[in-house]
Amino acid sequence: MESGTSPAADETVGATAAIKDTARRLLGTLGAGQLSLDAVAEAGGHSRTAVEAAFPHRDDLLTALVIDAYNASAAAMEEADRAAVDAGAPAGARLLAVARALRQWSFDHTPEFTLIYGSPVPGYQAPQDTVPPASRTPAVLAGIVRAALEAGELTPPRRAVPGPPLLRPEALALFGGVPEAPYADLVERGIVLWSGLIGLLVFQVFSRTHDSVSDERTFFDFAVAVTAESIGLEVPTGP
Incomplete structure (x- = not known):
């Protein structure tokens, strides 16, 4: 048959x-x-x-669109990361590559970007089915940060998160556990990096920087590099 x-x-x-x-x-x-x-x-x-x-129901359709958007944006990042790894790029260059890929996807698919990163849809509550696709983006970033740690490409932080880890167990599991000192707060710093990247994209996609920045693409690279300093990672800037 x-x-x-x-x-x-x-x-x-x-x-x-x-x-x-x-x-x-x-x-x-x-x-x-x-x-x-x-x-x-x-x-x-x-x-x-x-x-x-x-x-x-309408919510079933929205959920399908949300899942597709998360998967498509993450796939763009994963493809960029594979290309960077194949080219022998260090972690900082990998981070810039995936950030650029997400930026391009966001501008090419602005309605879908708005759906997953814009204002909440009134009356819609995303179900658990959306969590695995949504986790793919931070998973790409976590993989790069983990690679940087293992390769000795990070600079130890000057300020540590006070007290015990501030994270849920699932977030630590995504990264592979709590790193040893002096990087015990690296996962928290990684979330700062992640949220900073999404916030930067929100500013650029919704034209919050157009009246203050003359070259938004170059500014984006600069901002990624500045944000990456929070985890002790050097990101190359330029073409």
Whole structure:
């Protein structure tokens, strides 16, 4: 017996993909808060029955779009990191490469970036299904920071987090445990790096720096390098 999906299954997958494509287009015009199954059906020429068969509720559709956005943005970072590793780049250059990749994805897919990093959608609560895709971005950064630590590419911090670790066990598990001194607070610093990167992208994507920065791409590289100093990692700047 030959393996593979049935024509009916292929048709269902194709219809679901087409519905999500329509919804993504509407994210840029209506915004996530105004997205509805009726709007998707009308804009894409889909029947309401077909839309409901794929996504019974609006929140099901939003969840699918959130998962796709997290996976796509993380995939761009992972691809950039693999290329940097293949080129023999040190951790600082790897970090810059993945940050640039995420920046490019964010500008190329601004509605999806807004969906996952913009204002919360009223009435929508992201389910647990979104957690693994959302974890891929910090996992890329954690891998680079771990590689820098193991390669001796980090400078010890001048200020330590006071007291015990400030993190949940799952965050420490993602990194592989608590590093030894003088890097015992490296995971906390990594989260500062992560949040700083996302905050920087929010500023650039939503044009918060356009009236104060003349070259936003170069400024982005500079800001990544400055933020990386918080974990003791040197990031090369320039072309």
